[in-house]
Amino acid sequence: MISLLQRVSEARVDIDGQMVGAIGQGLLVLLCAEPDDTEAVGEKLLAKVLKLRVFSDEAGKMNRSLQEVGGGLLVVSQFTLAADTKSGNRPGFTGAAPPALGEALYDAFVMSARAAHPVVQTGRFGADMKVHLVNDGPVTIPLRIAHQA
Template sequence: MLALLQRVKEARVDVAGQTIGSIQQGLLVLLCAERGDSDAVADKLLAKILKLRIFSDEADKMNKSVVDVGGGLLIVSQFTLAADTSSGNRPSFTGAAPPDDGRRLYDYFVEQARASHPIVQTGQFAADMQVHLVNDGPVTIPLRTSA
């Protein structure tokens, strides 16, 4: 499972001109399920995201997690994270989970996030979304977990 985390001052997702999810300080989580991913892989990734110390402490060191700062999670599905650009000029997305598996794992990840963290907002799976954010830092962290 792949995630691209962006530490944000604020972020929102719009679909058809309507805001469907928004947070203030926290993490924008762009999420991609890969072929062969499981619930256990999703659990492992979520645990890492919640514990990752990428927020500043009083000494301006990255020493606090999203949990420590009371930040939100905005979770947005993005199968293009699985892009393979090693051949030619058009990316291949064959490494991404098939749509039904991707949706199930995305929904599972969101459900587990909501059970573990008080502020969770989402995009809409497979929708044409516009993501707006103010990247804080900027801080952008790629993560990949596997079984």
């Protein structure tokens, strides 16, 4: 599973001019499932996201997790994270899970996130979304958890 985490002071997702999810301080998680991913891979990724120390402590060091600061989590599906740009000028997306699997894994990730963390908002899988964010720092961290055979 591929993800891109952005520490935000605020973020929201709009679809057709309507806000569907919003958070204040927290993490925006752009999420892409790959063909070999499983719910177990999503669980590992979620555990890492919730415990990753990317928020500042009293000394200004990135030493606090999302759980410690009580921040929100905004999860947005983004298959384009699997873009293959090795040849040509048009990216290929065969590295992303097929839509049915991608949606099932995205839904499982969100369900687990809601069970583990009090503030979880989402976009909508497969929708044309407008994501608005104020990146805090800026802090942007790529995170990938691979399926282990």
